[in-house]
Amino acid sequence: MRYLLPCLVLLLAGCSSGLSIQRDYSSANHASRVQYVVLHYTSTDLEHSLQLLTEGPVSSHYLIGEEPPTLYQLVDENRRAWHAGDSSWQGRTWLNGSSIGIELVNPGYRETPAGRVWAPYSEAQIEVLLALLQDIVRRHGLAPDSIIGHSDIAPQRKVDPGPLFPWARLAAAGLIRWPDAQAVARVQGDFTERLPEPLWFQQQLAALGYAIALSGEHDEQSRNVLAAFQMKYRPARHDGLADAQTAALLQVLNSH
Numbered sequence: 001m002r003y004l005l006p007c008l009v010l011l012l013a014g015c016s017s018g019l020s021i022q023r024d025y026s027s028a029n030h031a032s033r034v035q036y037v038v039l040h041y042t043s044t045d046l047e048h049s050l051q052l053l054t055e056g057p058v059s060s061h062y063l064i065g066e067e068p069p070t071l072y073q074l075v076d077e078n079r080r081a082w083h084a085g086d087s088s089w090q091g092r093t094w095l096n097g098s099s100i101g102i103e104l105v106n107p108g109y110r111e112t113p114a115g116r117v118w119a120p121y122s123e124a125q126i127e128v129l130l131a132l133l134q135d136i137v138r139r140h141g142l143a144p145d146s147i148i149g150h151s152d153i154a155p156q157r158k159v160d161p162g163p164l165f166p167w168a169r170l171a172a173a174g175l176i177r178w179p180d181a182q183a184v185a186r187v188q189g190d191f192t193e194r195l196p197e198p199l200w201f202q203q204q205l206a207a208l209g210y211a212i213a214l215s216g217e218h219d220e221q222s223r224n225v226l227a228a229f230q231m232k233y234r235p236a237r238h239d240g241l242a243d244a245q246t247a248a249l250l251q252v253l254n255s256h
Helices: 004-017 046-055 123-140 167-172 181-193 198-208 220-233 244-254
Strands: 036-041 062-064 071-073 099-104 109-112 115-118 147-149
Touching: 036 123, 046 062, 062 123, 099 123, 123 167, 147 220, 181 244, 198 220, 198 244, 220 244
Parallel strands: 036 099, 036 147, 062 099
Antiparallel strands: 062 071, 109 115
16 A cells, blocks of 8 residues: 555656647637736835735736836736736626736825925836737737736725826827817806706716716715726816716717
């Protein structure tokens, strides 16, 4: 009996090492596991960012430095990185398993007596990001609504990449949809005369992909989601308050 176990182990090892897989056929019905690209800022400098993303409990697939805008790949795209956390978009939750995370070295904001002061992104950094996004979109066959911010998927707890992130540049590059300014102006007047009820705003935000409870009230969770939406499409004022321009932006985006 004492010889049986070693023989069994050797037998199994031999079967494993001698495994033959037939690869002459492949299915035409498949797609990338990647559904989204999530953009973040690191809230710190490059050295600390690299330490956090390689030695800490969080990670991302890519990190883009500031000056110079060096592009680092920290996790293979086929592996899961821990960048999204508790998250939701378009009804899908916990997006670590279905997304690529990109961190940009940027301090975020600092609190001052006059309010938050946000740090800008460098032009060179954005150019590297655009090239990376175009490559990822092409390889994974992603739709324009697939590129989102951390504040989009976790609006109750995150604000990155912040109001100074140039979403309009991504739209100009064909990477995300953008509301037509003339269409927004046409419908904004109607909303100025009569602002929709809170439930309407919640339904419109949910239709775009945001996770929001349909409470029918302008409560704290609604203000956080509205602020996330405004940071993206109207960064000059992202107070989280429902107004005619925000209503017009939502209607135009959801009607195309």
